[in-house]
Amino acid sequence: MVSAFAFTTTQVGQGLAFGFGAFIVFFGALSVLAHDRAPDHWGLAVVGLAMFTVPFIGNGFSYDRWSSWTCWLAGGLAVILGGFAWMHDRTTTEYGISDVGDSQRLRHPWSYWIGRLALIVGLAAVLLSIGLPATAAPRAVTIGLGAMIAVVAVWSLLASEPTHNFLTLAIVGFALFLSPWVAAFSGDGIAWTGWVAGGLATALGVAGYVRGERGDFATAVRDDSTERYRRRYR
Structure with missing residues (x-):
């Protein structure tokens, strides 16, 4: 969100980078407060994927490389963090057990x-x-x-x-x-x-x-x- 205002040079790039960054903060805050974090981590991964791909959508980003890099880096990290956390959200008591066994074998x-x-x-x-x-x-x-x-x-x-x-x-x-x-x-x-x-x-x-x-x-x-x-x- 800070990078959107500090480095971007176009209004379109600034607005989209700020909006997606705000959603990342939103889902991150919910994951801290919530007991069942799976939906928040899933939302983080989806928003991150959308943020990562949005620079390819319009020509506005081709004139604003800082905004593109902001979306690529922040979006990519959000996908990794959200996806990794979502894969580990199941608890042994709530979702039974699936994480207890070595079921991948x-x-x-x-x-x-x-x-x-x-x-x-x-x-x-x-x-x-x-x-x-x-x-x-x-x-x-x-x-x-x-x-x-x-x-x-x-x-x-x-x-x-x-x-x-x-x-x-x-x-x-x-x-x-x-x-x-x-x-x-x-x-x-x-x-x-x-x-x-x-x-x-x-x-x-x-x-x-x-x-x-x-x-x-x-x-x-x-x-x-x-x-x-x-x-x-x-």
Whole structure:
């Protein structure tokens, strides 16, 4: 918030950097005061992601590099802090136990490979969107959704039970796949980034979700965590 007033040189850049910075402070303050901090940490991560991607949306930021760097640095840190905290919000008594057991040992190697491949796809979509010639709107859509694919992929790698992360991955990937038509940039070269990256992310997400559901992995994780919880706290 201080940087928005001290270093930015355009009104648009100043207003957006200040607004997103204020929201980061807002969610940070709530996370200090609240007992159940998961929604506040989730909000922090979402705001941080939006702040990180907003410099790509309009041409106003291209004349205000300080504002862009403010959004990239503060937004990136907010995503990391919010996502990390959200992954550790479950308590052993409230959300039962899932953090007590070493349930990641039950995961099959294929689930990690899906997460790693999805992370590569998301990062590739972001880099290609930055490098390819395009107008502001298509670039913003592909960068934003590509970054979200990467974030969900990281969550799936950290999760003890990633089935629902794979479902989220499929949803975001399908949104990216449809975006060239929805946002009316199917005639641009950057549209292929959306189609290819979105299609790959959708396929990976659907494969992980379906296999996880059919294997009833969630039940195995809960049973293992329950047994470990009972042995530790009985």
